[in-house]
Amino acid sequence: MSPTILSLASLVPLVLAAPAGESAGESGALALPPWTPTPAIEVRAEPTSEPPEPASEPASSAAPAPARGPAPVVRSASAPAPALVPAEEDRVEEALPGTDAAAVNNPALAAGEHMDPHLPGFKPWEVGGFIDVNYSYNSNNPDNHVYRGTSVQPRTGEFSLNHAVAYIRRDAIPGKFSPLFEFAAQGGPAADALVAYEPNPGGANGKFAGPEVWKHLSRANIGFRSRHGTEVVVGLQLSPVGIGVHWSPYNWNYTVTWQLNSVPYYLSGLKLAQTIRDKHQVQLWIVNGWQLLADNNKAPSVMLGYTFTPSDKFNLGEYVWIGPEQADMRPRAWRLFSDTQATYNTERFGVGALFDVGADPRTDLPLSPWQMWMNGAVFTRWRVLGKLRTWDMALRPEFFWDRDGRMFGVPQTLVSAAFTNNVRVFNNLLVRLEYRYDHSTSPTGFFYRGPAIMDGGPGLARDQHTIFFSVAGVFAHRFGGKRG
Numbered sequence: 001m002s003p004t005i006l007s008l009a010s011l012v013p014l015v016l017a018a019p020a021g022e023s024a025g026e027s028g029a030l031a032l033p034p035w036t037p038t039p040a041i042e043v044r045a046e047p048t049s050e051p052p053e054p055a056s057e058p059a060s061s062a063a064p065a066p067a068r069g070p071a072p073v074v075r076s077a078s079a080p081a082p083a084l085v086p087a088e089e090d091r092v093e094e095a096l097p098g099t100d101a102a103a104v105n106n107p108a109l110a111a112g113e114h115m116d117p118h119l120p121g122f123k124p125w126e127v128g129g130f131i132d133v134n135y136s137y138n139s140n141n142p143d144n145h146v147y148r149g150t151s152v153q154p155r156t157g158e159f160s161l162n163h164a165v166a167y168i169r170r171d172a173i174p175g176k177f178s179p180l181f182e183f184a185a186q187g188g189p190a191a192d193a194l195v196a197y198e199p200n201p202g203g204a205n206g207k208f209a210g211p212e213v214w215k216h217l218s219r220a221n222i223g224f225r226s227r228h229g230t231e232v233v234v235g236l237q238l239s240p241v242g243i244g245v246h247w248s249p250y251n252w253n254y255t256v257t258w259q260l261n262s263v264p265y266y267l268s269g270l271k272l273a274q275t276i277r278d279k280h281q282v283q284l285w286i287v288n289g290w291q292l293l294a295d296n297n298k299a300p301s302v303m304l305g306y307t308f309t310p311s312d313k314f315n316l317g318e319y320v321w322i323g324p325e326q327a328d329m330r331p332r333a334w335r336l337f338s339d340t341q342a343t344y345n346t347e348r349f350g351v352g353a354l355f356d357v358g359a360d361p362r363t364d365l366p367l368s369p370w371q372m373w374m375n376g377a378v379f380t381r382w383r384v385l386g387k388l389r390t391w392d393m394a395l396r397p398e399f400f401w402d403r404d405g406r407m408f409g410v411p412q413t414l415v416s417a418a419f420t421n422n423v424r425v426f427n428n429l430l431v432r433l434e435y436r437y438d439h440s441t442s443p444t445g446f447f448y449r450g451p452a453i454m455d456g457g458p459g460l461a462r463d464q465h466t467i468f469f470s471v472a473g474v475f476a477h478r479f480g481g482k483r484g
Helices: 003-010 012-017 189-194
Strands: 041-044 073-076 125-138 159-170 178-187 217-225 230-238 266-276 280-287 301-308 314-324 334-345 349-361 370-385 390-402 412-426 429-440 463-479
Touching: 159 189, 159 217, 178 189, 178 230, 217 266
Parallel strands: none
Antiparallel strands: 041 073, 125 159, 125 463, 159 178, 178 217, 217 230, 230 266, 266 280, 280 301, 301 314, 314 334, 334 349, 349 370, 370 390, 390 412, 412 429, 429 463
């Protein structure tokens, strides 16, 4: 029997099964309706290595034929084809991991994609840290390898494990009475230099104080924040004075200003703060002294602060210091100091400026002279290129007028400029290259040079050129209960 007759014979059961009075075309139960294409749907088969299958014969029953090859991709004709999106782990975040921890008490430090505590799913706890390794070339090649006057990159002319930090902290949850906690441990030359001038009250008979006691503590404080924005924190805390912090990976430039080396990096004592309408904050600090963990006299110092932060891009701050910083605790001997700072920072560029002025009435010297200092700096940064990897540049000129040598031991004006390249190779890896120039107006010089490594000795240099190459690895992880 021929194949054509067999095909016709196979249709007989279908025709007989149709109800009477209805044609095969009217029987929706068994007869397939005519196929019409849907104009708004595009059917595209994924490419395969096999040749395309020929068109199959019409099905001889209601059961569908088994699928062959990969399933087709069905896409609406009105929807554009998705662009190739880089893997999420390959894209660097807007802010360096750990920026929130580094910038606490210092809102001028950076603007970026911080963890917003007002969003559902906010995790109040954070653990993190960083390792900063550098090599620096100093044109003066001092025999002691010391960069005089700074505690952030104190070594030159060698590879240095400059600073290592590990921390854990807890932030407040807005609208709730929340505890605050922060602890950070540190090590490296920058850690030693930070507390090098810590006093040991009592001198040779003093105990339980001094650099060896404190050098591995970077931050250690505890407190709370109320539902209405009142903060009470006590312990070792980051100072809000100046633009920048001792944790160098989070600054626009690798090195810091002479201004930042003349003001407290940390404060030990009590902080009271009140946030008003999310944009204003007033602060009262009662502390042991000017970057002192152990007080050098028997009376605390006081600092008043005000910050205006209308958005995560702009910050204005003013801090006023008053208190005894020498053995004489009479009000006529109190230090007076003012710090004014402002920053505007976006993903593409940023600009900042600060101005400080301070005075100490030295009642321990004949005629009780007022020793004064003044300084100013301009900060700029801009994005050169990058989406997956970013490349930023930063330029910072500054001056520091130390009329009587109160801050750096030599009457002089320091003029400095730093130009920095910052490359985010990965989300957690930052590579930096910086050139820095420093000039002192002191006739006898200020910077160590060759064998001239004694403060006030002969042969000190008036100029200094330094090149820094730094690699920093950073880590931060949020955890804890969720909200909302």
